[in-house]
Amino acid sequence: VQDTARPGDLAGKRVVVTAGGTREPLDPVRFLGNRSSGKQGAAIAAAAAARGASVTLIAANLETRTPAGCGVVPVSTTAELRAAVLDAAEGADLVVMAAAVADFRPADVSEGKIKKDDSGSGLTLELVRNPDILAELGQRPHAGTTLVGFAAETEPDDERLLELGRDKRRRKGADFLVVNRVGWNDGFAADENRIVVVGPDDAVVDRAHGDKLSVAHRILDAVLADRR
Ligand code: CTP
Numbered sequence: 001v002q003d004t005a006r007p008g009d010l011a012g013k014r015v016v017v018t019a020g021g022t023r024e025p026l027d028p029v030r031f032l033g034n035r036s037s038g039k040q041g042a043a044i045a046a047a048a049a050a051r052g053a054s055v056t057l058i059a060a061n062l063e064t065r066t067p068a069g070c071g072v073v074p075v076s077t078t079a080e081l082r083a084a085v086l087d088a089a090e091g092a093d094l095v096v097m098a099a100a101v102a103d104f105r106p107a108d109v110s111e112g113k114i115k116k117d118d119s120g121s122g123l124t125l126e127l128v129r130n131p132d133i134l135a136e137l138g139q140r141p142h143a144g145t146t147l148v149g150f151a152a153e154t155e156p157d158d159e160r161l162l163e164l165g166r167d168k169r170r171r172k173g174a175d176f177l178v179v180n181r182v183g184w185n186d187g188f189a190a191d192e193n194r195i196v197v198v199g200p201d202d203a204v205v206d207r208a209h210g211d212k213l214s215v216a217h218r219i220l221d222a223v224l225a226d227r228r
């Protein structure tokens with residue numbers, strides 16, 4: 001992927017992007033997952049590579065092709081994504097947490113396939129909280145590393161959507177938070193996206209919509225403009 005409008009402005013920079021959605025196994029054949037396709041995250045990795053960065057894409061169950069020119073670390077569970085990103089983020093210039101990380105995982109993973117019995121009764125799953133990886137990155141010393149989070153929200157009201165994004169940025173200790181609305185029909189597998197970028201002082205630094213690669217470039221523009 002080429003973008004001659006911003007040639008090489010990330011040359012010499014190390015960028016880490018997480019993309020996709022984590023899956024939490026229930027048993028050897030089943031998992032709890034989410035609908036993230038990984039397209040927006042993969043587009044950010046592609047855009048950063050096109051701009052000259054050395055890119056590590058931590059790819060959780062992508063439903064899209066991994067872009068050329070990136071180092072790819074395939075992961076599936078939240079624990080795997082956490083280990084990969086904590087390692088890769090060390091000394092990185094930019095970390096973009098675009099992955100949809102499962103908030104919960106089954107308390108127990110069954111060794112064998114979970115079977116129905118003849119009683120006709122339902123099944124109750126016990127879930128436990130997963131660690132918040134972005135908050136962990138935000139809390140540990142990260143001078144020189146810009147942290148960008150995402151917020152996928154179903155909130156229909158624009159002002160309240162923005163407030164959720166601002167709260168989330170502060171709560172996580174991220175420098176930037178990219179807010180996008182998701183729903184039954186919006187967001188995930190789509191090739192287009194509509195986003196608002198909240199900056200370090202809670203100001204809206206950009207709004208963009210279009211194909212996921214142009215949106216990716218706009219996110220990088222917003223982050224770079226603030227650092228230059
Ligand atoms: N995230 C993370 N670790 C988690 C959950 C989320 O690192 N366990 C990251 C996501 O990659 C994203 C950001 O945090 O960059 C926000 O994710 P989101 O699901 O929107 O926020 P949550 O804090 O999980 O809040 P909730 O789902 O309850 O709205």
Ligand code: CA
Pocket residue numbers: 101102103
């Ligand atoms: Ca969540």
